[in-house]
Amino acid sequence: MATLQMGHGPSMDRLEQAGHTVGGWVARYARFGYAARGVVYATIGVLAVKLALGSGGKATDTKGALVTLAEQPFGIVLMSLLAAGLVAFAAWRFVQAILDPEQKGRDGKGLVTRAGYFGSGILHVTLALSAVHLVTGAGAQKGRGTQGWTAELLSQPFGAALVALVGAGVMAFAIAQFRNAYTAKFREKLSLGRMTPTHREWAIRVSRFGLAARGVVFTLIGGFLLLAALRSNPSEAKGLDESLAVLADQPFGAVLLGIVALGLVAYAAYLFLQARYRRIVAP
Template identity: 55%
Template sequence: MEWAARAGYTARGAVYAVIGALALMLATGEGGQATDTHGAVAEVARQPFGSVLLVLLGVGLLAFALWRFAQAAWDLEDKGRSGKGLAARVGMVGSGVIHASLALTAFNLLRGRGGGGGGGNQSLTAKLLSQPFGQALVVLVGLSVMAFAGYQFYRAWKGKMLEKLTLSGLAARQRTWVERICKAGVAARGVVFLLVGWFFIQAALNADPGEAGGLGEALGTLAAQPFGPWLLGAVALGLVGYAVYQFCAARYRHIPTP
């Protein structure tokens, strides 16, 4: 269980490191692109020794998915059976499904079948809009995503993500920098989710599934704003910081077991 968790956090950190690095290259005019997690996995496939990297990444992402399912099934984080606790455990299952999908993307690329996974938010929005009260459902999804973004800002402000990291072995100055980087990373992820939530609301108001963008579209929107390269660069550095947080979780997080 501990192996799966630590391998999973490492793989997750690698994905966000690629996203952040590509966005930073785009912001500085050195190429790059605004992409999402599936696009990051596809980028790995294009690198030297891409097949080996895909195997490692796919196994790590699958391990993280299994870790998430175990967290939910055995309540490893002591969330309980209250409404709030059950919601948190359902969120863990959802995270597991998402990372299993990323692992499938890696394995499909390895087999030469293409990554797939693109247009997920548009497909979801189109399905919801076809239902009775579809626009209201999409608005609800958008508000939920924005609420999640708000929770990320709260975690960053209070340093909640640090509570399960055992950093006592680091020197005081190192620990301070690690804490700052982790907080910046979680806050940057909150910015991205805030934009994604707004995309859902815009799609609902205009009854247009094409306006429901994901992480890549959020980064592209930042790049298109006044002072876009600066905004994109700041968020890109934050996403690299989030990758550092994931690597720290792989090394220093307390991993509960059944």
Template identity: 55%
Template sequence: MATGTLRGPDMRRMAQSGREASRGGVELAARVGYASRAVVYAVIGVLSLMLAAGEGGRATDTRGAVEEVARQPFGSVLLVLLGVGLLSFAVWRFVQAVMDVEGKGHTGKGMVSRVVLAISGVIHASLALFAFNLLRGRGGGGGGGNTRGMTAELLSKPFGQVLVALVGVAIIGFAVYQFKQALQGKMLEKLSLTGLAARQRTWVERICKAGVVARSVVFLLVGTFFLQAAVQADPGEAGGLGEALGTLASQPFGPWLLGLVALGLVAYAVYQALEARYRRIATS
């Protein structure tokens, strides 16, 4: 055998090293991605809290949160970090959907879960692109305008009202599913919390549940907006997260309602930070 030729054991070790590096890269992408989502929801929650308290602030969505990050000192650097983090999360979602690393399977329920993960990947890739476009001075419109534009496009199609209604039903179904997951504490099953004291685990459970419930309430409103747009054939009735928070603020006792949901969104940000730190990441 010629000098320098790789033997079988050497090739197996190289292949094993490559697989370990790939798994490590996927895990890093997931953890960085969850941390980036924590930043986005923390910004949304804090701005909503400020609005509820009459201290400025505003009701905004994920794009508005990215824009807020861009306005901070060293905003360009922060945007790069956030954009890379959101893109990393999109990669993690695509790995979950395509490679089925969490064993969703090919049953009807499993395929629905994987499609939802893929959609989440597309959404976060789009948000990352929005962040990078802000760096280039090409920010584009906010979430509400984007949502209404998409709704108008759907309404222009054959059976457009039915399509918009299906989107609304899907979002409401997702909200109900998340709410049920929160009540059952399912979101905690993938967190490795064995190192925490019982008291700490109790608080983690409460914070995570409150966060998922608050986000479910917001998505329930968003789904309702789509149903209203479908019934009235009016894209102006559609709205995203920012419009949902604004609607809460405009209700009787609006500041209290908004403040409660805003605290929940901050709790959701904490939950995402906990996922970045404690989630068990399946990579194969």
């Protein structure tokens, strides 16, 4: 089994001392998954950039990005690869959640992190199923959308509190994205030593920009969910595509959307860096 050279981050050194290895099929499939996510986010970002420039494009979400990619030449081949990559990423998330190869632990913070990995795995399974539907010609998988499941939650006892709780969770995730962008702590998980100093510095800058832009998007999504809870109105809830559309409708909306859209392209570049350079600890 091939072993990748580990860096000198304190958490990674601890993992090395614990006897974990890097490489093998877990690493290969995880890298494939990160690359697939990068393609999806690059598509969302490029379409939003084109919309901001007034040259076509649209505000879309991950499923909309898949539909757009499926319409391209060799779209079926691309969808097949993306479906496999998204399944691979979901599997990696389940490994992170259940087997805990990165030793997040069982304290409160660790369990929350692992629960987030598990939720991410489920979301990517549903996204992979959408890609499979496009491959088989069944069309895009229909879902309830953000407003649909918000309405479902609001119809339950203490529904407004449930929606507010989800909104608060999304806001907390957005704050974590901003924190990661500010501290650049993601560097501990990347083996960038093979890059030149200049390339390494640019890789970090682009990654920070991408994480910050993702933080902006999730701040909007979380804010709209809190508004929906406050007003008990599911139509106030908005997903990724609708949040980008709201940005475009603001004063100087083209500028705002353009900055965030470029940030989403930068986030895609960050995911490609993860695919190439992330230290992946096999269980």
